[in-house]
Amino acid sequence: MNIIAAVARKPFEDFSLEELKLDTLKADEVLVKIEGVGMCHTDIISRDQSIPVPLPMVLGHEGSGRIIEVGSKIDDLQVGDHVVLSFLSCGSCGNCLDNIPSYCHQFPEVNFAGTRRDGSHTIVDEGEKIYGNYFGQSSFATHALANRRNVIKVDKNAPLACLGPLGCGFQTGAGSVLRSMACEPDSNIVIIGGGSVGMSAVIAAKIARCRNIILVEPMSVRRKLGLEMGATHVIDPHAGPAADQVRRILPDGAQYILDNTGIPAVIEEAITYLAAHGFLGLLGSVSPEVDIKLNLTGSILKGHRVQGILEGDSDPETFIPELVQYIIDGQFPIEKLVSFYPMSEINAAIIDQHEGRCLKAILLPG
Template identity: 55%
Template sequence: MKITAAVARQAHQDFSIEQVELDEPKDHEVLVRIEGVGLCHTDLVARDRLIPIPLPAVLGHEGAGVVEKIGKAVTKVAVGDHVLMSFNSCGECPRCKEHLPPYCTQFPQLNYVGARPDGSSTLKQNDQAVSGYFFGQSSFASHALANERNIVKVAQDLPIEILGPLGCGLQTGAGGVMRSLACPQGSTIAIFGGGPVGLAAVMGAVIQQCATIILVEPMASRRELALELGAHHVIDPAQGNITEHIRNILPQGVDFAFESSGRGEVVEAALASLGSHGLLGLVGVPPSVETTLNVNLVSLITFGHRIHGIIEGDSDLDTFLPELIQHYQAGKFPFDKLIKKYALSEINQAIQDQAQGRCIKAVLIPEHAHH
């Protein structure tokens, strides 16, 4: 079928709105009419070739919408259901069997290749293949094909157009604190970076009832929002040594640190702020593939520090996403405060606004969804 999509044609260049041809759903696939899709840093990382998906490509991996068609083997959803989409996983490997699909051994092949695992293309333009199937969806478009494994059915009375970011950025931040680090009640945490992931981590820390929640973030507006969301302290990294600031608040250091910027020097400051047996969770995408870390082995071994690379907040979609939605309905996960809506055709403006801090989380609304 003919669909409208935002196409990435060249690294570091604007997306263009174009018509492309979307394949019919195969056995376990679901055709979703997109009502809203989050704009995530990972989409730009893919456009700019840090994730080597071939261009031209339709990216987008925080989609939500309405099921329009299902493959003949699909049992999880029916036509007309409201769904949110997330990452794809195989369901068969040891990690998937442990309910840890973000660590699926097939993760790169199922999410970053630009085609189905069998090599067939989901998107074409004038008989030329266009990379699709990004995170098993490619939802910067009016419609997307997903698998039943990477969609979750949601209640129809929820604001479907803003739910998409739960499928990546928000579950990464909240799940990072609630599941990967599993911060116990009364523990202390420093969160580095106050974008959507860092602010979702703040909300997750509030849900976990952490006793001290510190956010390190350069933008004043984001520090203010963090306090509103329940952070106890905010630190502007421009105001001197971050680690000293944290140790002024907690002389013993923090039990947990959560790093969402991906910058080496910030990761090192996070490590230095840990207390004894402290655990550092890393979710930030580094600026380049060559980014390395200077770790002082003596302090690591002396204090028993631990470092945990986190993917998608350890979320197993079918239980964790409904849990986050329940918290949202109860007023305990007010992620809607982070969101600003744009038309899909305004994607380049949204990218600029997000980069300059004019909005925290952009959600793109395809034209057909403007009610």
């Protein structure tokens, strides 16, 4: 079928809207009409080749929509189902079998190769080859093919066009608090960076009934939103060292710290206010070459736990329906985190999100 998609042609260059042809679906795939798709930093760094993907490619990995066709081997999804598309995994390696599919041994191959695992293309234009199957979806498009493994059926009472980021960004922030760290009630958490991932971590910390939820964020509009979303304190790192400001609230340091910035100086400062036996979760990375310094004796004496986190350690098949239930119950005010743009405005949406005029842009393919 013919689709309209935003194509990434060259690093650092604007996306272009193009009419392309989608392959017919395989037995283990569904065809989804995309209702909304989130813009994630990972899309940008893929286009710009910090994550090497073949170009030109249709990116987009936070899609939500309705199923319009179901492959012959799938018997638990139907035409008309509302679905969120998440990352793809192989389903057969040790980590997939242990329900931690974000650490799938095949993760790069199935999400970034630009083709299906059998080498076939999901975008089948004659002439120039355009790569697809990004995160098993390539959802910067009116329609996407996705594999049964990365399609999650969701409750029809939730606002469908908003739900795509549950497949990546919101799942990452919320999963870090509710899964990776599993913060217990009355614990204290510092969340560094109040973008869409950090903000969903704030919301999750409130759901987890943390006692002190401290958001460190330089933008005043985001600090204000953080307070609305459940932060008990907000800190402006430009108003003085964050470590001093955290210590005034938590003299013994923070039990949990979640860094979304990936900035070494920020992370190294965070270690100075991590409590004994505290847990530091690392989500952000500014470049694959960046290291942090960690003092061994200090870390050992304090029993510090430092952990990298991908996709919030979540199993999308169970975690996304859980998040959708929080949305329906009013505990996850997703509509306050998103701003809608027609897909034709994709390049403006990227700039607005980068400059903080919106927290999470959702593109509407129309």
